[in-house]
Amino acid sequence: MKLCSVLLPFCLLAIASPGVAQQPKPDSVEACYSIGKLIMPPGVAPEVGGLDAMPDGRIAACFHHGQVGIYNPQDKTWQIFAEGLHEPLGILVENAASILVMQRPELTRLRDTDGDGVCDSYETLWDGFGLSGNYHEFAFGPVRAPDGKLIVSLNLASQGDTVFKEVRGEFSSIGVPREKFYTEWKKVGKDVGRMYSRVPFRGWVVKVDPETGNAEPWACGFRSPDGIGFDARGNLLVDDNQGDWRGSSELFVVKKDGFYGHPASLVWRPDWDGRVPLEVPVEDLDRLRTPAAVWFPHGHFANSPTQIVQIPKSNAWGPFAGQTIVGEMNSPKILRVLMEEIDGVWQGATVNWMQSDALKRGVHRLAFVDDVLYVGRTHLSWAGGEGIGTVVPTGKVPFDILDMNITPKGFRFTFTAELDENSDTAELWGGEHYTYLYHKDYGSPQTDKDAIEVEKITIGDDRRSVEVKLGAWVRDHVYEFRLDKLKSVDGRSLLNPRIAYTVRRVPH
Amino acid sequence: MTCRSALLGLALFAPALAWSQKSPESRKGKTAVAKPKTVQIAMRDGLRFDPPRFECAPGADMLINLANLDSTDQMHNFVLVKPGQREAIVNASLQLADQGPALQFVPPSDAILVASKLLAAEKKDSLRMTMPSEPGIYPYICTFPGHGLIMYGAAYVGVKMPPLKEDPNIPPTAAQTFVAGGGRRPFVQRIFMPDCGPAAIAIALPGEWNACWDAGQCRLRYVWKGEFIDATKNWAGSGRDLPVPGGKPVWSEAGDRFPIRLGKADAPPPRVKFLGYTLRQGLPTFRYTLDGVLVEETLGVNAAGNVTRSFGSRQASVLPVAGVPTQGEEGEWHWFGNKDEGLVLTLLKANL
Numbered sequence: 096m097k098l099c100s101v102l103l104p105f106c107l108l109a110i111a112s113p114g115v116a117q118q119p120k121p122d123s124v125e126a127c128y129s130i131g132k133l134i135m136p137p138g139v140a141p142e143v144g145g146l147d148a149m150p151d152g153r154i155a156a157c158f159h160h161g162q163v164g165i166y167n168p169q170d171k172t173w174q175i176f177a178e179g180l181h182e183p184l185g186i187l188v189e190n191a192a193s194i195l196v197m198q199r200p201e202l203t204r205l206r207d208t209d210g211d212g213v214c215d216s217y218e219t220l221w222d223g224f225g226l227s228g229n230y231h232e233f234a235f236g237p238v239r240a241p242d243g244k245l246i247v248s249l250n251l252a253s254q255g256d257t258v259f260k261e262v263r264g265e266f267s268s269i270g271v272p273r274e275k276f277y278t279e280w281k282k283v284g285k286d287v288g289r290m291y292s293r294v295p296f297r298g299w300v301v302k303v304d305p306e307t308g309n310a311e312p313w314a315c316g317f318r319s320p321d322g323i324g325f326d327a328r329g330n331l332l333v334d335d336n337q338g339d340w341r342g343s344s345e346l347f348v349v350k351k352d353g354f355y356g357h358p359a360s361l362v363w364r365p366d367w368d369g370r371v372p373l374e375v376p377v378e379d380l381d382r383l384r385t386p387a388a389v390w391f392p393h394g395h396f397a398n399s400p401t402q403i404v405q406i407p408k409s410n411a412w413g414p415f416a417g418q419t420i421v422g423e424m425n426s427p428k429i430l431r432v433l434m435e436e437i438d439g440v441w442q443g444a445t446v447n448w449m450q451s452d453a454l455k456r457g458v459h460r461l462a463f464v465d466d467v468l469y470v471g472r473t474h475l476s477w478a479g480g481e482g483i484g485t486v487v488p489t490g491k492v493p494f495d496i497l498d499m500n501i502t503p504k505g506f507r508f509t510f511t512a513e514l515d516e517n518s519d520t521a522e523l524w525g526g527e528h529y530t531y532l533y534h535k536d537y538g539s540p541q542t543d544k545d546a547i548e549v550e551k552i553t554i555g556d557d558r559r560s561v562e563v564k565l566g567a568w569v570r571d572h573v574y575e576f577r578l579d580k581l582k583s584v585d586g587r588s589l590l591n592p593r594i595a596y597t598v599r600r601v602p603h
Numbered sequence: 604m605t606c607r608s609a610l611l612g613l614a615l616f617a618p619a620l621a622w623s624q625k626s627p628e629s630r631k632g633k634t635a636v637a638k639p640k641t642v643q644i645a646m647r648d649g650l651r652f653d654p655p656r657f658e659c660a661p662g663a664d665m666l667i668n669l670a671n672l673d674s675t676d677q678m679h680n681f682v683l684v685k686p687g688q689r690e691a692i693v694n695a696s697l698q699l700a701d702q703g704p705a706l707q708f709v710p711p712s713d714a715i716l717v718a719s720k721l722l723a724a725e726k727k728d729s730l731r732m733t734m735p736s737e738p739g740i741y742p743y744i745c746t747f748p749g750h751g752l753i754m755y756g757a758a759y760v761g762v763k764m765p766p767l768k769e770d771p772n773i774p775p776t777a778a779q780t781f782v783a784g785g786g787r788r789p790f791v792q793r794i795f796m797p798d799c800g801p802a803a804i805a806i807a808l809p810g811e812w813n814a815c816w817d818a819g820q821c822r823l824r825y826v827w828k829g830e831f832i833d834a835t836k837n838w839a840g841s842g843r844d845l846p847v848p849g850g851k852p853v854w855s856e857a858g859d860r861f862p863i864r865l866g867k868a869d870a871p872p873p874r875v876k877f878l879g880y881t882l883r884q885g886l887p888t889f890r891y892t893l894d895g896v897l898v899e900e901t902l903g904v905n906a907a908g909n910v911t912r913s914f915g916s917r918q919a920s921v922l923p924v925a926g927v928p929t930q931g932e933e934g935e936w937h938w939f940g941n942k943d944e945g946l947v948l949t950l951l952k953a954n955l
Contacts, residue, residue: 138785140838160781160838161792179784181793182842198793199842200802200818203879218879219818226801226819230843255648255676256843261800263819289676394700398749425749456752476649476841478749 136173143471145186157183177214225294228259251290270371298360316355324403342531342539345387348441399424411466422458444596493590513558526576646679649840655777688714689742693751789885825855
């Protein structure tokens, strides 16, 4: 009682004069997104390799030990549809009785031919790629391209181990003869590259015809392309993990016959001249490659990006509808990527969408059904998590960066709410720019780092868009803004104040 | 007091001392009290400590021998912390960000009792320490960024360890064993297998029979009797360790011999293409083409308890490869395996 009577006047005072005492606070993630979880099916190791929506609103998921389960959100029950698959890491529902799964050895069509709700036909749609037996040769996908074809991706092998005595597919002895993989692995293991491609199409993205199973190797230069997806404009997006030849994790806009930086896979180009990829001068590789459209700066943004999906164009998701999101293994979050094409080159920014302990680490697969986002987690013995979470928008729109575009002189930011009237002071718009090195080493430090030189801030008439004029540009740099001090007209700070834009081209 | 208890200790250990008199240390009469208790802890693939836990007495003189045996080239350390502080230290290590490397990823904290060096693959370190006098469950962690979330263990100091499967202080994966299919028969599991190509399929058949079928080569590789496959290590790690079949092969196809021919028993080995399989009551029928001709092969176990494989094709007569099996009943051939096991593999010309 006594305490109350002492404190009460102060509380009233604080509420009465917000401009004096109150620090601006961001909306809480939980106020904007309700995060829940599913009860997982018994007897299934709940590491999720793939998630997709069924036409009737149920969810299909594939798991680490090879099961495919179907979850009915109406009665909250699971039904096991298929079992015994080899490390399935992607799933695509064709219809209620036909599901495609990418497992380690093949792309498989699972069908229920007798209508009892359980798969009885495991039909090999495509297995025309190599398997060396190396543990790191994961296979991801499929996702459906706008033309109806399927896109899958194939992980490289890791220097952490050699290959099986028996392999599937042609073996490339370029640089290291095959027998040495068995007789002198301790020695040659150092020479094969941290991640290597000794059987066909390792490090490639491949297009497969869902009717005939005919495959077309589509683009190469990948390392560990766990996330593939299409954006709202029909761009094929593929992300890749920090590592050798990847200074930080990256996202690529992938075109046919492109090369995206990791040289091991070049040996499977039909016109490859037989050189050892690791002996090709870095400058030559640099000329050959298409750089990433978006860097995910290691540490704050993403250390291990995963599935790429579009937010449905539904009112439920508010201003974010139609944007592209990406999962992340190492921290409990989902990111957005905001991309644009400048002079024919794709580039853009990444910003957190939501980060919350409730989301948990290991966000691997994402699927939207009826305004619910299902979040499947995995770890595969690295950092990550387990189980399936759900995210439901509450209707409250956080104060957030909605979009970021490059302009001839700087950037234009768009926000989800009107800015405070004092937002045009340059010190609110600080940050750093830096680049990552392209080299065979694992990762890269942030290099050539400098403060972003902000010259002028112009707030738009709508108070939601801002032109930030910069002093100078450095191309192929990440411009990472830290807008922690910015606030909305109603006194909120940004839910996600850090944003990183990868500058490849500057518009005229 | 101290003297008396030391003498008592010597008296109790007298037979042991007499037995080990040849050791130079024992001649000094100090072995029983001065030698530290030793525990060997390895860092292994799949971000795990092996063993995931150990027991010791409060205040024990302890030698902890560490070896980074992770073949996937990961760096690890060993950080022993106060009870209940595991998550706090893991989070503190994640917060280190850019300062991490300079601190070898060990966050400054009073909750840390001891920290090893950061060990690259194949490196070792030893820690000699007096264990805490306060009984409790002291977690040990790898604080390399991201690892500690799953890479931890528990030192039981003066506290009795619960059964492995009920231990909440070790990673859940440390206590699990996985027999694929959970013991159900029949059951089909695609997984890497020993002595097979990488597109392997393991099949638990009725009875105690099990088979390994190679989808890369479209042929049965071997058959064993006993438990199906223990996939614990394969599934607990990143897929590097092979599963362990519950018995030695009692039959295996010799070399790379392909078992059947179409039309002519002495035709050259066919070009194969795998098309998948169907399940009927859980038993697989593999479908593949030989030189473009569709063949179906069903595995099973017959009434006599023998493993059967039934081949059939709508387009061609299926024959066993020349000179290998002996003919039994009409349309039946026998591949003899280990006679003691009574194994006969039967080939039937099925009418499709």
